[in-house]
Amino acid sequence: MKRLALLFAAAVLLVGCGSSTDPEPAAATAATTTTKEASPQATVQDFSSVVAEHEADWDAQVSTTEAHCLNPRTVPLCKIGYTTLGYKARTIQLSLSLVYTPRAQGYKGVPPEEIKDLLRDTETAADKASVAAEALTSASCADAMAPECAREYMAVRMAVDELSGKLDAWSVY
Numbered sequence: 001m002k003r004l005a006l007l008f009a010a011a012v013l014l015v016g017c018g019s020s021t022d023p024e025p026a027a028a029t030a031a032t033t034t035t036k037e038a039s040p041q042a043t044v045q046d047f048s049s050v051v052a053e054h055e056a057d058w059d060a061q062v063s064t065t066e067a068h069c070l071n072p073r074t075v076p077l078c079k080i081g082y083t084t085l086g087y088k089a090r091t092i093q094l095s096l097s098l099v100y101t102p103r104a105q106g107y108k109g110v111p112p113e114e115i116k117d118l119l120r121d122t123e124t125a126a127d128k129a130s131v132a133a134e135a136l137t138s139a140s141c142a143d144a145m146a147p148e149c150a151r152e153y154m155a156v157r158m159a160v161d162e163l164s165g166k167l168d169a170w171s172v173y
Helices: 002-018 023-035 044-070 076-100 113-138 147-172
Strands: none
Touching (some): 044 113, 076 113, 076 147, 113 147
């Protein structure tokens, strides 16, 4: 019996020694929380300046593309114009995301609460325009007036209009 008690005592000591809680993680966590600072706050101007930088070029390309699509002599350029708009839409989306993406070259900080919805809607519209332009580009549509291509052209046209509206909404800033 004495042997069993000694064995039990040794087991308790071993278990007690083996399961010691390491105070270092708690200290490391405390150090992390004390050195962790709040994310910097970007300004409305940080985002509206990105939109302003791209909007004039976007509007000019939209006008040129619409003119090509409506003129029977330049209809083949219509698809090229929408492809270009797709690239411009992706550029707008990426440029906006650089402002709030940590470690990105143009990082400024977290978007202000007052523009979060507009920012999200603008990025979503830019993504839609880019995806619609990619679909049109990959379709074998040479003629914007061909019935089998109408769906792709309408989809990209609607996406371009939506993004144009979102870009215009930034003018109040």
